[in-house]
Amino acid sequence: MAASPLRIERPAARGFDPRALRGEFPIFTTHPELVFLDSGASAQKPRSVIDGIAEFYRSDYANVHRGVYSLSARSTDRFEEAREKVRAFLNAADEREIVFVRGATEAINLVAQSWGPAYLKAGDEIVISDVEHHSNLVPWQMLCEHVGARLVVAPTDATGEFDLAAFEALLTPRTRLVAVTHISNVTGTQLPIERIVQLAHAKGAKVLVDGCQAVPRMPVDVQALGCDFYVFSGHKVYGPTGTGVLYGRYDALDSMPAWQTGGGMISSVEYAETTFLEPPHRFEAGTPDIAGAVGLGLALDFIEGVGREAISEHEQALTGYAVDKLSRIPDVQVVPGGQHRLSVVSFNVDGVHPHDVGTVLDQHNVAVRVGHHCAQPLMDKLGVAGTVRASLGVYNDEADIDRLAAAVEACREMFVR
Amino acid sequence: MSDSGMDLRELYQDIILDHGRHPRNFRALEHPTHLARGHNPLCGDRVTVYLAVEGDRIADVSFEGRGCAISTAAASLMTEVLKGKTIDEARALFAQFHATVTGGEAGETSEALRDDFERLEPLTGVKAFPVRVKCATLPWHAFEAALKSGLAGDTVKTE
Numbered sequence: 001m002a003a004s005p006l007r008i009e010r011p012a013a014r015g016f017d018p019r020a021l022r023g024e025f026p027i028f029t030t031h032p033e034l035v036f037l038d039s040g041a042s043a044q045k046p047r048s049v050i051d052g053i054a055e056f057y058r059s060d061y062a063n064v065h066r067g068v069y070s071l072s073a074r075s076t077d078r079f080e081e082a083r084e085k086v087r088a089f090l091n092a093a094d095e096r097e098i099v100f101v102r103g104a105t106e107a108i109n110l111v112a113q114s115w116g117p118a119y120l121k122a123g124d125e126i127v128i129s130d131v132e133h134h135s136n137l138v139p140w141q142m143l144c145e146h147v148g149a150r151l152v153v154a155p156t157d158a159t160g161e162f163d164l165a166a167f168e169a170l171l172t173p174r175t176r177l178v179a180v181t182h183i184s185n186v187t188g189t190q191l192p193i194e195r196i197v198q199l200a201h202a203k204g205a206k207v208l209v210d211g212c213q214a215v216p217r218m219p220v221d222v223q224a225l226g227c228d229f230y231v232f233s234g235h236k237v238y239g240p241t242g243t244g245v246l247y248g249r250y251d252a253l254d255s256m257p258a259w260q261t262g263g264g265m266i267s268s269v270e271y272a273e274t275t276f277l278e279p280p281h282r283f284e285a286g287t288p289d290i291a292g293a294v295g296l297g298l299a300l301d302f303i304e305g306v307g308r309e310a311i312s313e314h315e316q317a318l319t320g321y322a323v324d325k326l327s328r329i330p331d332v333q334v335v336p337g338g339q340h341r342l343s344v345v346s347f348n349v350d351g352v353h354p355h356d357v358g359t360v361l362d363q364h365n366v367a368v369r370v371g372h373h374c375a376q377p378l379m380d381k382l383g384v385a386g387t388v389r390a391s392l393g394v395y396n397d398e399a400d401i402d403r404l405a406a407a408v409e410a411c412r413e414m415f416v417r
Numbered sequence: 418m419s420d421s422g423m424d425l426r427e428l429y430q431d432i433i434l435d436h437g438r439h440p441r442n443f444r445a446l447e448h449p450t451h452l453a454r455g456h457n458p459l460c461g462d463r464v465t466v467y468l469a470v471e472g473d474r475i476a477d478v479s480f481e482g483r484g485c486a487i488s489t490a491a492a493s494l495m496t497e498v499l500k501g502k503t504i505d506e507a508r509a510l511f512a513q514f515h516a517t518v519t520g521g522e523a524g525e526t527s528e529a530l531r532d533d534f535e536r537l538e539p540l541t542g543v544k545a546f547p548v549r550v551k552c553a554t555l556p557w558h559a560f561e562a563a564l565k566s567g568l569a570g571d572t573v574k575t576e
Contacts, residue, residue: 351438353485355460356429359549363425371460385461385483414429415437415486 018397040391052298082297091221099246099280107231107246112139122148131184160336182214188337188344197226239299243292253279260285346387354386364407437486442496455559466559492556
């Protein structure tokens, strides 16, 4: 059948059905009225992850990398299979570049505390952006204090776009590291990571990318991005809490000293000296969250099953719908998020404190995050105490945004009038 | 999701909305004898409470800061009932209010303070909204800190 020129079908609409996907998430069976718009803080869990973890404990569980018995071997296989899934998901070159950690926060602290003191000297500089989460700010601030380095902040402009020219001007021969988010958890701004990496590498600086908001909703290829480190949290990609990933280029990881020490990460121990394993095991001291890693692997399977291109297109369309819908409500100010904003929409209602908005929305069964979103310097820049933030997941659709808008209207009626 | 099962108007009664929009005694005192700041790190709310104590009596009381409707109204109503009270009466009112909103043992209100406590009644709707209780108690904690710190200007944080 010839395609009609009059009907333009959005690719995201083909086979992508958020209402059907909701059925995969038991939380919506328990709470059918719930409009969940806080996936940026933590995503809900699909049945395959919840049941898969229980099944792993029932069938394949033992400690990893330790036992000679077959059950331990099977558990180890499941654990390492999850590592391979993460490698493939990020298109890393080698699965030894994937370190399992507790979350993005731990991944960043690992780099700050292992790589940092080994390669940073007094007078060196670390560049971050002004839309960073505290977790990609405070560890670098502490490191700078520790070694006498300087923290430099690259700005976003009034439209919420990352200012590449200003960034380039801030790079100096003393820049050792650029640590930036892929997508802002407050504004939804997408940063031009490939260009940032090119400019930083030209100065000999390494680049760490906080991928927490990007990994759940767009294809991420660490080799194409060219970054040295990429981190994300499992619980934001529909996986279990307490899991996360540090990707590091092998040469970078291999040049880093051990961080936490203990069992599972040594090659030999004598009272006089200890030799450590190669990456990734060098950075995985102690019994890891085995079932968590397995669950994370299942979450990535879930995302691949839905399709990252499809998720990206769906959330992009829905983000646009939300911005448009909210902008039309009088007294509502949407925080700018640049041209490629994805999944995150922050806003304020004039004269109404975000916490009051949050309480009213909660009464309408609309779950959003309110407050400073772990980004106080950004709140200061925006001149607000906090914002109301709606963030999307695969289960959201236009009806959810309509319910959000209606609840915001109810809030206006109560407070503004 | 809400599990309070309560109407929003129980929380945001007209008197709360009114005091939230038009807070009374919203200024710094020129010659305070006591002051302290309250800070809720969760939401970034800040309040500064000023007292002018003469003898054992609160001659004047005011506040400044930024916060939600609940914390602003709580501070505003607090300043209204505290003015002219003795320190002991003020502490008794706080104890009664705190116990009521946190679900503790309230004890008996003395006859003399019953009218004052009734003025605080609209704020007790927060007890059905546990995450908002701290908004209502923040200015009172700042008041108590001011009594203790004099002009040193301590900062109390919500726990």
